[in-house]
Amino acid sequence: MAKTAVIEAHGGPEQFQIVDRVVGDPGPGEIRIAHKAIGLNFIDVYQRTGLYPMELPHALGMEAAGVIEAIGEGVTHLVVGDRAAYAATPPGAYCEARVMPAAQVVKLPDEVPFDVAAAMMLKGLTTEYLFHRTTPLSAGDTVLFQAAAGGVGLIACQWAKSEGITLIGTAGGPEKCQLALDHGAAHCIDYKAEDFVPIVCGLTHGAGVDVVMDAVGKDTFDGSLDCLKPLGMFISFGNASGPVPPLNIGTLGQKGSLKITRPTLFTHISDPDILRAMADRLFAKVISGDVTLRIDQRFKLDDIADAHRALEARQTTGSTVIEL
Template structure:
């Protein structure tokens, strides 16, 4: 039996219920994994609230790290006893143990602790595709990253520095801006005190940035477009402030033949070989210390509702993990 946090209806954090359920044995192509640490992400909030509807009842959670307990027929890249980690569908990480598709799970290097792995898989793999798979970015380019003191942002600041890419971040308040600067942002704009569009234009001598990485959504989308140079790429990869309203596509031409994409991690990692290549690059960044993880909040599985409340209230910085 394994303790598991489920929801039976969409809504607020009060919808969580802890149950004990039988984990069972892995079938063909599956593994059974005992979790050591679980990651908390905004996609969990979207699924709980119903922004991303799902069949209920269902356990939540998209990333975790732990130990493989058993493997089903046909699984060759993992064996019982392996340290492993994942960011994957279907949800179900908010549990002490689970059975899941093996193709979505990667072997975890000994040098990466379980809590670090749980804090970085979804956010780190997201950073990898933003910098390497969405649009060509090379040393000397300039990007704007919205919410640079958040979980993805703190990784992105370091990633940009390691790739010699100039990252301009935004954050709410001087303290959060300093966190982003300490992690490698070249500049950080306090959006509570300054208009970020005006400041970006000042910092780029009126040229704008090559790309914007925006996980905030509704509140920043229009301004983000105004920060791009002609032919620039807008990567809208999240909805922390709510979904982006429909846009008039002709407006992109008026603003300089801009490009807009709404990527998701799960498209990129659908192919197991691509997933493993992305994970190898992420692990290399971490083991070389180009990227270090800040775990600023820790909760127990019994307290997952309060973890969600803190995340939604923008009371978190860096990464948050749920410890088993």
């Protein structure tokens, strides 16, 4: 039996129930993992509220780290006793142990602690595809990153600096702006006090940025487009303020032949070989010290509803982990 946080209906954090579930043995292509730490992400909120509908009842949670307890037939890249980590579908990480597909689980280097791995897999792999797999980026380019003090944002600030990319961030309040600056952002704009569009225009001497990376959604969409240089790329990878409203595609031509994409991590990691290459790059960044994970909030599994309340209220910085 394994303690598990499940929901039986979409809604607020009060929907969580803590239950004991039978774990069972892995079938072909599966593993059983005993979790040591679990990550918390905004996609968990989207699934809980029903923005991303799912069949219920269901456990939530998309990333965790732990130890492999058993492997099914055909699994060759992991063995019993391996330290392992994942960002994976289907959801179900909010538990003490689970059986799951092995393809999206990777071996965890000894140099990376369990809590760090749980805090970084989804956010770190997201950063990897933003900088390496969505549109060409190289040293000297400029990126506008919305919500630079969040979990992905603080990794992105460091990632950009390590590769010679200028990152202009936005964040809510002077403390969060300073946090982004401390992690490598070249500039950070307090969106609660200032209009970020003219400031970005000034910082880029009127040219605009090469790429916008935006997980905020509705509240920043129009302004983000106005910050792009002609032929620039807008990457929408989240909806923290709500979904982006319908777009007249002609607007992109009027604003300078802009490009727009809405990628997901799980498209990229559906190929196990690509996933392992992405994970290797992420682990190398962490082991080298180019990227350090800031874990500012820790909760117990019994308190998962409180963790969701804090995340939705934007009371968190850096990463949040659920400890077991």
